[in-house]
Amino acid sequence: MNPPDSNKKQCSASYLKSCHLVLSLAFIIGLSFTPAMAQHHHDHEGLHHWEIPSEDPDRIMLTFHGDPATNRAVTWRTDTTVTKAVAQIAEATVNSGFTNNAVTVDAVTEPFDLGLYKGNTSLKVHYHSVVFEGFKPDTLYAYRVGDGSTYWTEWIQFRTAKTDYSPTQFVYFGDAQNDVLAHWSRVIRMAYQTAPDASFVIHAGDLINNAHRDYEWAEWYKAGGFIHSQWTAIPVVGNHEFRPIAKGESKKLAIQWRPQFTLPVEKDLSPELHETVYTIDYQDVRIIVLNSNDKLEEQTQYIEKQLKDSSAKWNIITCHHSVFSPAKGRDFKFARQHWKPLLDKYNVDLVLNGHDHTYARGHVPTRTADSNKTKGLGTVYVTSVSGPKQYGLDHEQMKTYAADGYQPDKSAEQTQFFQVITVEDNKLTYVAYTALGEEYDRAVIIKNFKTGKKKFGKRKRR
Secondary structure: OOOOHHHHHHHHHHHHHHHHHHHHHHHHHHHHOOHHHHHHHHHOOOOOOOOOOOOOOEEEEEEOOOOOOOOEEEEEEEOOOOOOOEEEEEEOOOOHHHHHHOEEEEOEEEEEEHHHOOOOOOOEEEEEEEEEOOOOOOOEEEEEEEOOOOOEOOOEEEEOOOOOOOOEEEEEEOEOOOOHHHHHHHHHHHHHHHOOOOOEEEEOOOOOOOOOOHHHHHHHHHHHOOHHHHOEEEEOOOHHHEEEOOOOOOEEEOOOHHHHOOOOOOOOOOHHHOOOOEEEEEOOEEEEEOOOOOOHHHHHHHHHHHHHOOOOOEEEEEOOOOOOOOEOOOOOHHHHHHHHHHHHHOOOOEEEEOOOOOEEEEEEEEEOOOOOOEEEEEEEEEEOEOOOOOOOEOHHHHHHHHHHOOEEEEEEOOOOEEEEEEEEOOEEEEEEEEOOOOEEEEEEEEEOOOOOOEEEOOOOOO
């Protein structure tokens, strides 16, 4: 229907005004939409929103770097528009006034190309890292990370270690590896629900299945959510963290490993072992992290040095491959021949492994000089799994370990686990929980710190 003649001028003016507005908006949008944006959008094709980097920090990871009583490291990721990133930290208070005392620390920014592995979408990101130093021991701190102006995380809290021997608790996971978001998420969240005040967490290798595939790392971070930024992590490298980048090439450490984890560097070791072999001393508990994939002879020397120099009340070793494998076809013979004698010699308390996708806890007793009689408890060995991939037990193979003095105590299969370990006074309490949060296994180690002698204590369920 045409408008009346008397309204034609008014309608024409309104129409022209509308046209000018549409054209102006189109012009502005045209100016704003650059080829770089088109490429940026193209790089995100096929990605879930939680895989896509932005100005907002994601994949926030808290790790040890230096003395746990005074230092921490935090690492996070953004898109490439954030070229200068910072972290802020302050002693936490009962209200938001702590922000007035926040200290700002400039981050180290590392460009990273996911396209180094052709299985990823070709996408460039920035990783940022800060090492906080000069903390007060046994103090609750709040930190956040961002670009220093507009894009910030929430404030996240953690407590520094005490300087002396004190009660502490930590969590240990075997392989997460497969279907991490679908099936490992409930395990880490149940672990957090069970031990929310844990001081740190050990991930004993095979965090994901395909070393370089960024989708799987995105799943791992999403599964843990804020827990990764609050529980200080001790990541252990597994065999699935090593894969060829391209067909026909040799295996390489996950391209994301060093950018996303800021870990101690043992400068006396080969560069290939940097940030995969390191030692953490937490309130008189020494945790020695090994890389059971490569350069094992060099690590044998490292083990002896770290144990010989240790004055810690408890010494714990963690590596991915199981020293006493409970699964069929698995055999870490090198560790039994070369590492176990050192663990016996220096009275190591606990060894935490993964790799075998089943559960077994056993121990090696100490013996009299003529080796005929046992005289106490030696090292306790645990193999566990937290993800959905499960293998069966090989009971016949486990019997052969009797030649090495190994005695089995508890085992399971087709079960996802997490473990909570508590150290208090002269007692170390180890508890394995199922994914349902139900206690499955418990061991209590009682230790005489003067003599080093140990025994199993009573296993009372709480």
